[in-house]
Amino acid sequence: MNELDEQLRRRLTFAIISHPDSGKTTITEKLLLFGGAIHIAGAVKSGKTTRASVSDFMAMEKERGISISTSVMGFEYAGRKINILDTPGHADFSEDTYRGLSAVDSALLVIDSVKGVEERTRKLCEVCRMRHTPIATFMNKLDREGKDPIELLDETERELAIGVRPVTWPIGQGKSFKGVYDLVQKRLLLFFPGEVQRPSDIVTIRDLSDPLLEQKVGESLAAKLRDDVDLLSGVYPPFDAAEYLAGKATPVFFGSAINNFGIRELLDAMASLAPAPTPKHSEERVVQPGEDKFSGFVFKIHANMNPKHRDRVAFLRVCSGIFERNKTYYHVRSGKPFRTANPTAFMAQDSEIVNQAWPGDIVGIHDTGTFKIGDTVTEGESINFKGIPSFAPQIFRYIVNADPLKEKQYHKGLDQLAEEGVVQIFSKPHQPNVRVLGVVGQLQLEVLQYRMEHEYGAKCAYRPIDLSIAHWIASDDAKALKEFIDEHSRRVLVDIRGTNIFMSESSWQFERIKSNNSAIRFYSTSEMVEDRDP
Numbered sequence: 001m002n003e004l005d006e007q008l009r010r011r012l013t014f015a016i017i018s019h020p021d022s023g024k025t026t027i028t029e030k031l032l033l034f035g036g037a038i039h040i041a042g043a044v045k046s047g048k049t050t051r052a053s054v055s056d057f058m059a060m061e062k063e064r065g066i067s068i069s070t071s072v073m074g075f076e077y078a079g080r081k082i083n084i085l086d087t088p089g090h091a092d093f094s095e096d097t098y099r100g101l102s103a104v105d106s107a108l109l110v111i112d113s114v115k116g117v118e119e120r121t122r123k124l125c126e127v128c129r130m131r132h133t134p135i136a137t138f139m140n141k142l143d144r145e146g147k148d149p150i151e152l153l154d155e156t157e158r159e160l161a162i163g164v165r166p167v168t169w170p171i172g173q174g175k176s177f178k179g180v181y182d183l184v185q186k187r188l189l190l191f192f193p194g195e196v197q198r199p200s201d202i203v204t205i206r207d208l209s210d211p212l213l214e215q216k217v218g219e220s221l222a223a224k225l226r227d228d229v230d231l232l233s234g235v236y237p238p239f240d241a242a243e244y245l246a247g248k249a250t251p252v253f254f255g256s257a258i259n260n261f262g263i264r265e266l267l268d269a270m271a272s273l274a275p276a277p278t279p280k281h282s283e284e285r286v287v288q289p290g291e292d293k294f295s296g297f298v299f300k301i302h303a304n305m306n307p308k309h310r311d312r313v314a315f316l317r318v319c320s321g322i323f324e325r326n327k328t329y330y331h332v333r334s335g336k337p338f339r340t341a342n343p344t345a346f347m348a349q350d351s352e353i354v355n356q357a358w359p360g361d362i363v364g365i366h367d368t369g370t371f372k373i374g375d376t377v378t379e380g381e382s383i384n385f386k387g388i389p390s391f392a393p394q395i396f397r398y399i400v401n402a403d404p405l406k407e408k409q410y411h412k413g414l415d416q417l418a419e420e421g422v423v424q425i426f427s428k429p430h431q432p433n434v435r436v437l438g439v440v441g442q443l444q445l446e447v448l449q450y451r452m453e454h455e456y457g458a459k460c461a462y463r464p465i466d467l468s469i470a471h472w473i474a475s476d477d478a479k480a481l482k483e484f485i486d487e488h489s490r491r492v493l494v495d496i497r498g499t500n501i502f503m504s505e506s507s508w509q510f511e512r513i514k515s516n517n518s519a520i521r522f523y524s525t526s527e528m529v530e531d532r533d534p
């Protein structure tokens, strides 16, 4: 096996996705503890603010910005090099999360067993489904009285449109939580609140009629476990790795992150099951990770937020070949050569300069304005990776310069922050000075104003717009598209890549216009193929 193949086999890059408060930060931290990457709890910064004020958010981002290594956490475990991608906790920045999902090969879904499937979980899983991303599921907080586990499985299967395959099964819940039964390895993992699992807490019970079960968990819970397992085996097919890798079924684990319970089993399962770097689609062809030539794409740009050094870090996912420090590569969008002396790798709490990075790795590149989100870098081939779409924003505003003396700063700030993905910016065809902002949440509007003022010395103001629903449009019939745009010119905007967007005032109006214009295709993401080919 050559070194590239060997490194590929070892790599495992995944994101943790969840609705806020499900326990993502706690789990990330416990995974790092078990992986030996950190030694004390409290080292991982939560991505959430309790109060959604702009100064709280900026303070938190600053902290995260300085220690950007928390965005990607790499560590070695069970013979694999694991990269966990952190995704923003705040719902207003969900687009950043969706983009992060383009840079991983699988996802770990965390569900709060008290609350069940929540709104953001649904959206994130939809994005995973579009890309057939394998998902493993952890039902958290079993130490609390939550929903019935069968109900949780049902809800997950129904709401996330994915087959569920329980791998462990809880015994009791809340105050009576005794642990889980590992359905695959036929062993009992016993729970003692607040303690890290010891090897003696694991009891092998091959046959559930073994009276040892009563001794360990008591009569009524033993009886319930037997009934549950009978029921499960009738309803759910056994776990099948191929179904998981195809994104069709998810293995489900139960536990309690805060109590360190069930996390080691989860990590062991991820290390043995989760896919190594997968092929990535470009507009031109499918790129295999084992190809000799390097290729990769930028999925995130993070400003350091230090006004004295306005440099940014571009996060590049290596898709194929070997990325080498100081080697000259090709920046496809500009057609220019690109070279970096200080690529950074992320290892849990630290970042360090790397000489080489392999497919599945994320490299941080100091950027002075070369990169935009979605840019491809290669050894010379002109390909463009897909999978980094913009999603239709939900809030729109006209944006205007509020300080005429700072015109230059205003445009520079707006362009750079749009490139960073803080907001989406649209313009009117033939009226480039009329700019419309699109965001997912109100907080983004405040963050933009704050950063324009503090980082660029510019002031911006917002004006209302009566259009609120956006669809990217295309047609095989160029004449029909032009006529449509002319007829609806008041409602058509152009994004930073020059693609047309049709805006409507209501879903009723949108449906009416759509049904009257069958030659036009309407998409809810900028990557237009995805709606047609889920």
Ligand code: G4P
Residues within 6 Å of the ligand: 018, 019, 020, 021, 022, 023, 024, 025, 026, 027, 046, 047, 048, 089, 140, 141, 142, 143, 144, 255, 256, 257, 258, 259
């Ligand atoms: P997030 O990143 O998904 O937003 O969630 P986070 O880990 O911050 O966890 C959200 C809350 O849930 C935290 O409590 C955390 O302690 C708690 N939690 C996580 N795992 C478990 C679990 O297994 N059982 C129980 N009972 N709680 C759990 P908090 O009160 O918001 O914060 P803190 O004061 O404890 O830090």
